[in-house]
Amino acid sequence: MARFEEYREPQRALEGLKVVELPSLDTMPFLAASMAAKSFGDMGAEVIKVEPPRIGALERTLGPFRDEMPDPETGGLHLYLNTNKLGVTLDLARARGRELLFELLASADIVFNPNRPAPNEKLGIDWRTLVARFPKLIVVSLTFFGAESPYKNVRGGDLVATHMSGVGFETPWHQVIDPPNQPPLKLGGRQSDYLTGYTGAAAAMCALYGRIANGTGQHVDVSQWLAMIGMVRPNLGFYSHESHEAAAYKRLGVRVKSAGQWVYPCKDGWVSFSAGTERFWQGAKKAMEHPEWMDSELLQTVLGRAAHIDMIEAGLIDWLSTHTRAEAFEKAQAEHVPCFPVHSPADVAANEQYKARRFFIEHDHPAAREVRMPGAPCKFSRTPWRIVRGAPRLGEHNRKIFGERIGLSETELATLAAERVI
Amino acid sequence: MNKMPLAGIRIADFGWIYAVPHATAWLGAMGADVIRIESMRAPDLVRFLTGTDGIVGANRSGVFHSINTSRRSIVLNLAIPEAQQIAREIVAKSDIACENFTVGNLSKYNLGYEDLVKIKPDLIMLSGTPLGQDGPFARTVGFGPTTQAFAGLCHITGYPDSFPCGIGGTWPDFAVGTAMVFFLLAALHYRDRTGEGQYLDLSMAETVTTMMPEAMLDFLMNGRDQGPIGNRDEAMAPHGVFPVAGDDQWIAIAIASDTEFAKLCEVLSISSMATDPKFAKLVARLKNVEELEREVAARTRKFDRDGLVAKLRAHDLAAGPVYKTEEVLHDPAFVESGMLLKLKHSEVGERAVPGLPVSFSAIDLKYSGAPAIGENTDEVLRELLGYSADKIARLKEANVLF
Numbered sequence: 001m002a003r004f005e006e007y008r009e010p011q012r013a014l015e016g017l018k019v020v021e022l023p024s025l026d027t028m029p030f031l032a033a034s035m036a037a038k039s040f041g042d043m044g045a046e047v048i049k050v051e052p053p054r055i056g057a058l059e060r061t062l063g064p065f066r067d068e069m070p071d072p073e074t075g076g077l078h079l080y081l082n083t084n085k086l087g088v089t090l091d092l093a094r095a096r097g098r099e100l101l102f103e104l105l106a107s108a109d110i111v112f113n114p115n116r117p118a119p120n121e122k123l124g125i126d127w128r129t130l131v132a133r134f135p136k137l138i139v140v141s142l143t144f145f146g147a148e149s150p151y152k153n154v155r156g157g158d159l160v161a162t163h164m165s166g167v168g169f170e171t172p173w174h175q176v177i178d179p180p181n182q183p184p185l186k187l188g189g190r191q192s193d194y195l196t197g198y199t200g201a202a203a204a205m206c207a208l209y210g211r212i213a214n215g216t217g218q219h220v221d222v223s224q225w226l227a228m229i230g231m232v233r234p235n236l237g238f239y240s241h242e243s244h245e246a247a248a249y250k251r252l253g254v255r256v257k258s259a260g261q262w263v264y265p266c267k268d269g270w271v272s273f274s275a276g277t278e279r280f281w282q283g284a285k286k287a288m289e290h291p292e293w294m295d296s297e298l299l300q301t302v303l304g305r306a307a308h309i310d311m312i313e314a315g316l317i318d319w320l321s322t323h324t325r326a327e328a329f330e331k332a333q334a335e336h337v338p339c340f341p342v343h344s345p346a347d348v349a350a351n352e353q354y355k356a357r358r359f360f361i362e363h364d365h366p367a368a369r370e371v372r373m374p375g376a377p378c379k380f381s382r383t384p385w386r387i388v389r390g391a392p393r394l395g396e397h398n399r400k401i402f403g404e405r406i407g408l409s410e411t412e413l414a415t416l417a418a419e420r421v422i
Numbered sequence: 423m424n425k426m427p428l429a430g431i432r433i434a435d436f437g438w439i440y441a442v443p444h445a446t447a448w449l450g451a452m453g454a455d456v457i458r459i460e461s462m463r464a465p466d467l468v469r470f471l472t473g474t475d476g477i478v479g480a481n482r483s484g485v486f487h488s489i490n491t492s493r494r495s496i497v498l499n500l501a502i503p504e505a506q507q508i509a510r511e512i513v514a515k516s517d518i519a520c521e522n523f524t525v526g527n528l529s530k531y532n533l534g535y536e537d538l539v540k541i542k543p544d545l546i547m548l549s550g551t552p553l554g555q556d557g558p559f560a561r562t563v564g565f566g567p568t569t570q571a572f573a574g575l576c577h578i579t580g581y582p583d584s585f586p587c588g589i590g591g592t593w594p595d596f597a598v599g600t601a602m603v604f605f606l607l608a609a610l611h612y613r614d615r616t617g618e619g620q621y622l623d624l625s626m627a628e629t630v631t632t633m634m635p636e637a638m639l640d641f642l643m644n645g646r647d648q649g650p651i652g653n654r655d656e657a658m659a660p661h662g663v664f665p666v667a668g669d670d671q672w673i674a675i676a677i678a679s680d681t682e683f684a685k686l687c688e689v690l691s692i693s694s695m696a697t698d699p700k701f702a703k704l705v706a707r708l709k710n711v712e713e714l715e716r717e718v719a720a721r722t723r724k725f726d727r728d729g730l731v732a733k734l735r736a737h738d739l740a741a742g743p744v745y746k747t748e749e750v751l752h753d754p755a756f757v758e759s760g761m762l763l764k765l766k767h768s769e770v771g772e773r774a775v776p777g778l779p780v781s782f783s784a785i786d787l788k789y790s791g792a793p794a795i796g797e798n799t800d801e802v803l804r805e806l807l808g809y810s811a812d813k814i815a816r817l818k819e820a821n822v823l824f
Binding site: 011013014016017026027028029039043062063064065066067068076077079080081127131144145146148149150151154155156157158159160161162163164165166167168169170171172173174175179180182183184185186187188189190191194195198199201202203205206207208209210212213214216218219220221222223226227229230231232233234235236237238239240241242243246248252253254255262263265270271272273274277333336337338339340341342343344345346347348349351352353354356357359360371372373374376377378379380381382383 | 426452472476487548552556558563575580585587588593602607611612618621623636645655672675747750755775
């Protein structure tokens with residue numbers, strides 16, 4: 001017999017928490033706060049997204065748009081990043097706008113602020129002011145370089161953070177054959193914005209536990225640049241352990257091929273493939289039905305293989321040229337060798353694995369009609385990820401929040417709207 | 423003095439390689455008692471990835487030491503049932519268990535979620551795998567760098583209209599590991615309110631796909647299958663990496679408005695371009711992007727990298743040097759950030775390793791150097807499980823503690 005709890009509406013992990021998300025005031029797209037707040041909203045926290053009146057949050061102006069027709073209410077990025085959020089508008093440059101913000105912060109647990117110290121100070125919403133005024137509040141700064149850094153007011157963003165971190169220099173590393181004409185490369189999309197978002201979400205939860213332990217809020221300083229540097233974590237300690245003459249040390253300084261672990265062309269596209277360890281090398285031998293070139297004396301040790309990577313690549317590409325992505329994937333994985341098809345977004349959307357796990361979710365949005373989008377970044381068995389509310393229209397919840405919750409009258413709301421505070 | 427946020431929380435950490443150890447490094451720094459369960463029978467590959475001062479050994483990998491901070495290590499040879507029982511006893515006294523083996527591997531040792539939840543009903547357990555616990559391809563093996571191909575990221579990373587590329591920094595292991603911290607603490611928060619634990623099934627590919635909404639939604643809304651666009655951006659130009667004086671020296675410049683473009687032209691002494699109809703407005707710059715990039719590159723070549731960065735920043739433009747890791751370590755702001763720690767390791771002494779990229783105004787993060795393999799075996803068995811010295815000696819004799 002089914003237990004009672006199976007009939008309950010599924011709970012959500014972060015129900016009861018209140019989050020306020022401030023808009024980025026920079027012309028440089030910076031979506032970290034939006035991603036951090038989405039993470040909380042999708043887990044059940046109440047998120048109030050504060051947007052500038054009339055123009056709205058920056059992601060409303062960024063594509064993709066349906067049929068490439070820009071519309072601030074139906075852009076893909078807005079629909080995706082603002083799921084499960086309540087939307088209000090506030091002009092933070094106006095004193096009345098800031099007063100209302102402070103009303104929101106008075107009952108909030110966490111605020112995500114994506115702006116540099118200089119604009120914050122100008123508005124009187126810098127972290128010191130907020131922490132002093134709201135001792136229980138967790139104030140999360142998500143900035144290009146960190147709110148206390150010597151670079152705190154330097155402008156950055158996805159491109160700059162990627163390339164100042166060492167990640168860009170290493171991309172695409174093993175595929176560089178003509179360094180002067182192949183500059184270091186950034187990752188597709190806005191990876192460092194979203195990484196910074198997840199970093200901010202993780203750090204905010206840590207600070208929340210700090211508040212549970214000690215009763216007080218605090219400032220959390222999240223730097224996009226440092227978050228990206230964290231992605232080359234293995235390199236960072238390497239330098240203190242190895243001499244300058246070590247092979248791996250030298251390798252970090254030049255963009256050349258040095259390991260058999262990247263993406264290679266095959267019969268109908270590309271695959272990723274790793275034969276980097278002894279076990280994978282032996283597995284690759286079986287998967288490829290033991291070609292003669294793999295018996296070469298030069299290739300019998302890990303070091304030997306690293307030194308003759310061109311030989312391996314030539315052999316591998318030759319084998320792959322007679323295999324489709326699906327065939328290479330199946331044969332390699334049968335021998336426990338890491339090999340995956342390189343999927344385009346279309347391939348991902350149609351993929352059986354993603355389908356079987358119901359990763360993409362269908363969502364009926366009032367302004368945008370049916371939308372399909374990526375769903376849970378992690379499957380929770382008891383508190384499943386779900387969309388309770390689609391992305392808000394600009395100012396959709398002004399009445400609910402400023403009227404019902406803060407208690408402004410209809411007349412006051414009308415005046416604020418007329419004065420363009422909300 | 424402030425209490426540590428996660429004081430009193432214990433984590434049975436079966437993780438290895440990068441993603442899960444990165445997540446538990448965060449939790450350990452927050453004061454959780456992270457007990458890493460490992461074995462010389464099947465040691466973490468990273469323990470032998472590099473060797474301090476050129477000598478390779480289980481306790482000499484600088485890469486391992488960089489990631490496995492703030493934890494204890496116990497060795498358990500899980501091939502032996504008695505070791506499995508000890509692991510279960512540790513889990514019974516833990517709040518969280520986490521692992522990133524191939525699907526089903528821990529179940530072979532009777533240490534799957536279905537086994538562990540019987541002895542610890544409110545357990546939170548996270549399994550991180552390339553493609554998740556179910557579905558037709560659940561049993562695949564892979565590291566982050568190979569898995570991101572499946573997730574679509576390699577396809578949109580590359581030079582314009584060119585082949586798909588691999589990504590540096592063993593992306594996305596540490597990005598996913600960071601997200602894991604959020605998921606685990608969200609589950610912990612739920613348990614603390616309701617008394618209910620749960621199982622977290624993380625597919626690395628899926629987490630990566632949540633980080634590429636632009637390309638995914640362009641396909642899902644418009645049927646447009648995006649390819650790589652190099653360092654470019656669809657709404658900014660110039661937005662790229664340009665050569666500067668010297669061999670393989672580069673600068674990254676991102677221009678977000680027409681006003682910013684005019685400032686760039688001033689710094690590069692190409693002011694006529696700012697009023698040239700071919701470049702003055704964003705739409706025109708995007709249309710003529712190749713010519714634009716050629717013109718900019720022709721000018722940047724004449725500058726020394728750091729000098730040009732300083733000039734552009736003085737004009738409030740987004741620009742930065744393209745760094746190799748070693749240069750990151752020497753950047754004065756990185757040095758001042760305190761992200762690089764000096765931690766003591768029992769075999770190789772005090773060395774510099776990275777801490778968290780985040781700082782907190784009211785938490786002093788708790789850092790300790792990576793443990794030697796099994797460094798805390800006796801201590802954990804004695805203090806946590808109350809084993810006698812005799813029993814521990816017998817277990818060592820029987821290769822259970824190996």
